[in-house]
Amino acid sequence: MSDFFSNGWSVFIAVTTVVSIAACLLLLIVASKRKVMAGDNTTGHVWDGDLRELNNPLPRWWMGLFVLTIVFAAAYLVFYPGLGSYQGKLGWSQATQYQAEMEKARAQIEPLYARFEGMNAEQLVQDPQAMAIGERIFVNNCAQCHGSDARGSKGFPNLTDTDWLYGGNHETIMESIAKGRHGVMPPMAAAVGGAQDVRNVAHYVLSLSGSPHNAIAAQLGKAKFGACAACHGADGKGNQALGAPNLTDKVWLHGWGEQAIINIITNGKDNQMPAHADKLTPAQIRVLAAYVWGFSNGPAASTRTVNAQ
Template sequence: MSDFTSNFWSVYVAGITIAGIVACLLLLWITARKKVASDSNNTTGHVWDEDLTEMNNPMPRWWMWLFVLTIIFSFAYLAIYPGLGKFAGKMGWSQYGAYDAEMAQAKAELEPLYARFTSMTTEQVAQDPQAMAIGERLFMNNCAQCHGSDARGSKSFPNLTDGDWLHGGTPEKIRETLEKGRIGNMPPMAAAVGSPEDVRNLSHYVLSLSGSPHDSLRASLGKSKFVACAACHGADGKGMQALGAPNLTDDIWLHGWGEAAITAMINNGKVNQMPAQSQKLTEAQLGVLTAYVWGMSNKPGSAR
């Protein structure tokens, strides 16, 4: 019970638990000893609805012994398993240990299934129907919550089918992203850009880089302010995969497009996180999932 930060709560929970069981046992004992005076016809004298009488029959012994056995079982359970504050139980069982054991068993059972994929290249795995069926299930269980079941993403969640990669779309980079995760950080840049009008002008210049609808006059005024962005996005606005800085010229907008969206990004910045999967998936599973993700943007006829 590592959630407890002091011995007080451990003792409190243990005390309440034991007191509750003892109270049940005491109640049973008192009830068994109490005798209700009965009339000669074996009734208690209580009558309802004129003719409904309460009989004075004793509690069935099998029910009483079942109740006693339940109390004995509860004491035995609390001695073997955790349930009394910080006491771990004689068996040392824990939900974390049970989870780890089940995961280890599952990995051992799945190892032969993945064995033949470990010696194959990502491209070869991406062409294997069985591997792709497995990869689809891995994707649905671990990735679809953010990227969607069709992997086309949504606002703030990248589309994995279009060939546009912030950190690179090679098998090695995809594997690195899956294994270690990513943290994208766009810092607030308004102070470096200038006044609110300068920020608006810069927003229109950014829109102009991709040919999106914009105010050409504001764009021309904002061009000089782009120097504050060039350190990450490059002087030509094509981004830098080494930094995860997006390409501003391809008309693909992860967090929304238009003056309002870009102005908000410049003013407020943005932090995005792709969680690491190395703690959830084995090396072989990461390899199959890498091939599945890579294959979605490298199908014949797909955008490269």
């Protein structure tokens, strides 16, 4: 792999680029000096007895444009990167251009977010402008995984309920958005015992939430659940500090039922939410977190509760 980071590729690209431009220029020079070999505008080449090759030079304006493109390419390579690792006289790069545009955009939106600076989550969810901004940020950055309605799907948490793996207050949601989350459950089959023990623990986990289960298997699995209690707690109610799910509710992030639980105990689970601190400003994260918080705490949550009743 070290070959891909050597200076050889940079030299190869630079040489290939220069040779290609020089070859185009040479081709133009050779074509412009070509002379008619016969008096009838032919080159003197004859095929099949009477098929003659004509010599029709390219129009001068076309030749002029071709020369201008070569001159432009040479000037471009002097001022901008294009010759391997050479950065150009202007020092331009995609990264610096992107950063400049991002800084310009942030400077333009700062006055807008300044109004929200002294507002808490309860006040933000009551502000139509803040929620409109939060909705746009959510659709552009979060809806791909959590859904446009924020109800999630298998493997992606539902943000409209009150089941929060790491905590659902405004500050914790901001931390989750900014830093991301990486939840890992290691394979626990060896710690639990054999295949039958894993099945018994699965039924005990189902019993914690009052789901249909085999009572005898659940009773046998209770003693083996001790291997899981370190994260999920002896009562199975989870641990938000670790992001360990509450097993006593009926919210199943990775699938419900005996086989789904057996698969997770046997194979473990690795789930990751990416950090957004590099994509969003602190002010944007603050408004977005309030918008997400409002799903289970704001006016919309109250409306859902009334409708459900």
